[in-house]
Amino acid sequence: MANNQNESWTTIIRPRTGWFDIDLHELWQYRDLIWMFVKRNFTVLYKQTILGPAWVLLNPLITTIIFNVIFTGIANIPTDGVPSFLFYMAGNTVWTLFANCINNTANTFVANAGVMGKVYFPRLTVPISQVLTALLNFAIQLVMFLCFWVFFAVTDPGSVHFTIWLLYLPVLLLEVLMLGLGVGIIVSSLTTKYRDLAIAVGFGVQLWMYATPVVYPMSQLAESPRMAVLVSLNPMTHLVEAARMALLGSGTISVWGLVYSAVCTLVLLAVGVILFSRIEKTFMDTV
């Protein structure tokens, strides 16, 4: 009887050990908290603004128009024969999902130090909720994109069409989320020690966009193989190209590129989670 009781401990608190120390079962138990965080992120973001949630749509719309003016109107970059407006909107929507994932998870520890210093909950709930918030924003933007898609398909038949890659889109999006989460929590883990990374990340993400075929198609780089190789090293390149292939029927896809992206995503996510699990237990002592 007494022995039975000794076996029934539900939690054991130990010093930081091992390289992977995240309790996924516990994370699942806190799913309501994740959902609460998502709701909070979404409502707090647009509280005390004039246009409120309309910003979710205005943001990509204005960006797309500006891209259209600069890169098609002025720089005259071709867009693979797809209406340039849809080309930019597709690329930008996918990129925004990725950028939001990184930007919002990067300050997890520093921004929540107050709460985390007073109560325990699985720390990973915060970045996960940020990623889900980004996904929610993406879903709304995707609906807007589809409206424009229908408009172009009706007014200019044949200019755009879905391809079989559409079936692959969910996998692509999952990859984008995982990659964004991975990079974001790596940065957030390092910012507990080095605050300047938080400043660098906003700027870095902006630069990263130009290394990704968002405002230009991959096919434009065919003449300069060195550039093409460099851009191909960016795991996001293949994801954006594949997404455009799925939605618009234009893009450069290579199986090796997709495999490379998937491997990169898994490696970065694994590194991020390991780093995160090492930091989360003691970050209160350094932050």
Added chain:
Amino acid sequence: MARQSEERVPVIQVTGLKKKYKLGQIGGGTLTADLQSWWARVRGKEDPNLVIGTDTRLFGTTFMALNGIDLTVYQGEALGIIGRNGAGKSTFLKVLSRITAPTEGEIRLKGRVASMLEVGTGFNNEMTGRENIYMNGAILGMTKAEVDAKIDQIIEFSECGEFIDTPVKRYSSGMFVKLAFAVAAHLDSEIMVMDEVLAVGDMKFQQKCLGKMSDVAGQEGRTVLYVSHNMSTIRQLCTRCIVLDKGKLIYDGDVETAIAIYMDTTDVNVTHYDLRNVGRQVPSAGHRLFVEELRFVGKESSVFADNEPIVIQITWKANERFDGVNMKMNLHYRDGSAVGITHPVNLGAAEPGKTYRTQFSFDPGLLGEGQYFFYLDVFEKSLTSPICLDKPNVEFHFEVTGTDLTMPEWPTGWGRIHFPPVKLLESEAE
């Protein structure tokens, strides 16, 4: 449901718990500054980021906030944790509630831990009271269904019913605290950890909280860990008490003994003062009459309940003949602020060359809870101003603890004296 005493179920088991903190700078700067420091160290140069005048010997030394704690807590206990500042109480609670990991040792737990190291953790000002109940509940580990089942009880306990759908930024601080406590108190967690949360809110609500916590431990069979500097709430709530000192557990057992031991670890453990080799406050003092010794009689520590007379014995030697020697005490609070002086008392006549042993008692009943010290002033009355005979430059420390539970905790800004109740002269209906 009768619980038998031999059937005690351990719910918390702490073994060899240690927590080490590094002293001095722990990075936290910028990446470039860290690289700079590292590069300077590699070349054997002076660290350009070191604050000038920093004692580098201290660099990298460590501090044990917890230094080997072993403890078993059983189901249904209300365990008080006391100790002076820096004894490791807060660190212990932080490790127990998994905010930071221990350096060595382990804690085994049975059930969920709801920690209230601060009230209103995770409250968002923009959200309404109701939304915050769900949010706070979720942070403390409840599912939405669990909060749903208890929300009416929580709202009722919080006394915030009519404002529950108002954003909490419009709440008074009292309402905020009430709501926060209500959420934590209604959690289904088996273990509750509290750090002086009751120091806020009005008296009536504080008593309600204490009552609720007693119920939680006594009737619902949950386990409560409570840290406080307020001995009367410890007395009221706890069934067992531990004392921490310098990261170690120095006592584990009944509440009264624990409080007595805690008092010993404070500045008031000296009961005997040898005054033969100490300075005097006035140059002329100590020649015609010399106080050799002072002791608190019949005590191992100079901690007194406010209904317990302080008995003091002084040994003094007269070097000439006195018709009457007078004595008074100048009372100060431990921060040095003056509290008052006692009325002079005549110790009687004295013969030259003789040593006298005098006992007197002082009633601390008018003093609020806290630590005090006094200066002893022996003087001779004269027609003009009193002439100082002896005034040792020593602070004699003692502490007063409150026994009256109806008295609120003594806050700053009230002075140090509590007067006897006002006399009711007349009261009748018009």
